[in-house]
Amino acid sequence: MARFPVIDGHKLPRQGAFILAPNHYSEIDPVIMGRFMWKLGRVPRFLAKASVFRVPVLGAILRWSGQIPVEREGRGRPDAPLKAAQQLVDRELAIIIYPEGTLTRDPDLWPMRGKSGAVRMALTAGVPIIPAAHWGTQQIMARYSKKISFFPRKTIYCKIGDPVDLSDLEGRPLDxxxxxxxxxxxxxxxxxxxxxxxxxxxxxxxxxxxKNNQAETGRFE
Incomplete structure (x- = not known):
């Protein structure tokens, strides 16, 4: 249905915990990035609201597939990010977190201003955060569209970057x-x-x- 060439795929850790931070401009992005990660030999995991894990059948599927439940802060659970980070480390998982929190609002599909969730978890867990970018997904599903098109065959490129250097931020208050x-x-x-x-x-x-009067609906921060 589509071709998925990867550039610098060797930069993705083959073992151990890490966070993959890609750009986000289509609703089908999680499927595409999961496909890339699987191709590179790692099982993709995502963060999901803890309440979803209590839904019959769906919750069982999420637990079986190794997804991580995250309780929302501000409801008597100030340690929610810490617990999620500990699971990441203990289970040596590869987690995909979109730093933008939602589809980019940039008119030209460039990454927009990010949210702090990915960095917060990386610093809390003490794991590397690997940047990634993909391009071509909009040919399968355009931003805000519900229509999927696999034909004619598409090519979606992905490039993996070096771990972001956060060493000077380690040990500092997460202000x-x-x-x-x-x-x-x-x-x-x-x-x-x-x-x-x-x-x-x-x-x-x-x-x-x-600054551009756009509503933000973050998935994880």
Whole structure:
């Protein structure tokens, strides 16, 4: 149905826990990135709201497939991110987290301003965060579209980057300044990878939904 060439796939760790942080511009992205990760020899895992695990049948499937439940903070569960991070380490999982939290609002599909969830978990768990970018997915399912098109056959490219250097942020309080700096580095790395795939120069600044009066609906922060 589609071709999935990977550039620098050797940079994806073959063992041990890590976070894969890709760009996000189509609802089918999780399927596409899961396909890439599987091709590179790692089982993709995602974070899911803990309440979903209590749904009959669906919850059983999520537990069987090794997905990680995350309780929402602010409801008497301030240690929710810590518990999720511990599962990541104990089970040596490869987790896909979209730093943007939702589909990019950037008109040209460049990565927009990121949220802090991926960096927070990486620093909490002490695991590397690997940036990645893919391009071509919009040919299968365009942003905001519900229509899927596999024919004619599409080619979707993926490029894996080097781990984002957060070493100088380790051991520091996870305050807004620390998380913002780490997130900035991650989003810059993702944008640079996407620029390589598109053979274009990414914007110097990330699209900011708040400044452009766009509603944000984050999946994990």
């Amino acid at each position: 807004s300044a620390t998380l913002a700096e780490g997130t900035r580095r991650v989003m810059t790395a993702i944008a640079d990878l996407l620029g390589d795939l598109r053979d274009e120069q990414p914007p110097a600044e990330r699209w900011d939904p708040a």
